[in-house]
Amino acid sequence: MIKLYDSELSGSCYKVRLLLHILKVSYETIAVDFISKEQKTPKFARLNPFGELPVLEDGDLRLRDAQAIMIYLARKYDKSNTWFPDAAGPMGEIAQWLSTGGNEIMNAAGARLVKLLNYPLDLARLQARAHAVFQIMDDHLADREFLALGYPTIGDIACFPYTALAGEGDISLKPYSNILRWIDRMKGIPGFISMPGIPAIQAMV
Template identity: 50%
Template sequence: MMIRLHDFELSGSCYKVRLLLNMLSVPYEKVSVDFVNRQHESPAYLELNPFGDLPILEDGSLRLHNAQAILTYVARKYDVFGIWYPSSASGASRIHQWLATASGELANLSRARLAKVFHYPFNLGDLHSSSRPALRVLDAHLQNRKWLELGRPTIADVACFPHVALANEAGISLSDFEYVSEWVERFKTIPGFIAMPGIASGS
């Protein structure tokens, strides 16, 4: 049975799952969800995910929500070479630091985008104030490296990329973050990269 991804085209969290599936050449069925009209909060979808958020991935009898958990599963099951998610304790823990950052500090960029684009009732000023320090940390981390960890693209990069690459839609320019900007463009050169509205293909 083919993987089924419950997806919203404009969601950064859904996009990161599409990215990894495409980079690993994993076939899947995409089920479009009307996020704007809150279809993901309907009774039918709350049966799939009681937290009422996207994405949701189904692979046979397994059902997962939370993009970071889904990335971990897809990489562990479908990356036969263990490139995207290492098996070593030190490598996996370093990756998980960034998965937590993607759903923590960098998630404020996503919330700011929800406020700007989808008019969610968030305090945009507070979200901008908390997002810029996170981008400064990321910029410093990338000053002397091409990828977040292990010297190669991993699911750490995939998890963090959409929030950062969509920062302009959140109302934050990346022009002050030189190394982050270079990393965003470098990410677009990974084989299997796909664009989404708001994130163009690389030059």
């Protein structure tokens, strides 16, 4: 059985839970106490020396990093071959958004940590950088339903949590109508599950 070292509060862990649900793959979670920073302890460092969640174990394989884990899960368990399809061009298109989800959008994650857990980070700078990437995404989604291809991929999942949770970092998505529609489209994917903090109906945020 797949084991996911998990925190319910972590948007990065949620990426993995969401993909596992969509792919109908069974798994068990081992709760890690993110609030007390259990992932920064020496004990956890044996699982992931970077001290970050999530970590996934599947048999003898242990992986860190939500984006890397999604690449693995999609190639291993996605019988539809659509979430990270086996073709160079689509893989490259998707990987661009894996990068965005693991980099620029993490500014919104940082703003959320300041607001929810008083992390000592520069809130205004994080919010400004989050707005910059949301503007790019909104422009990109003007004539597209999903970020990378004509259907949802792990590129969308990589960008979804901390975009949908932006309000928790005092970042309004109201200026980004294409993003709001994309979020509601994501919620319509068969197998979709939510997480605490993501509004049921995004347009009302």
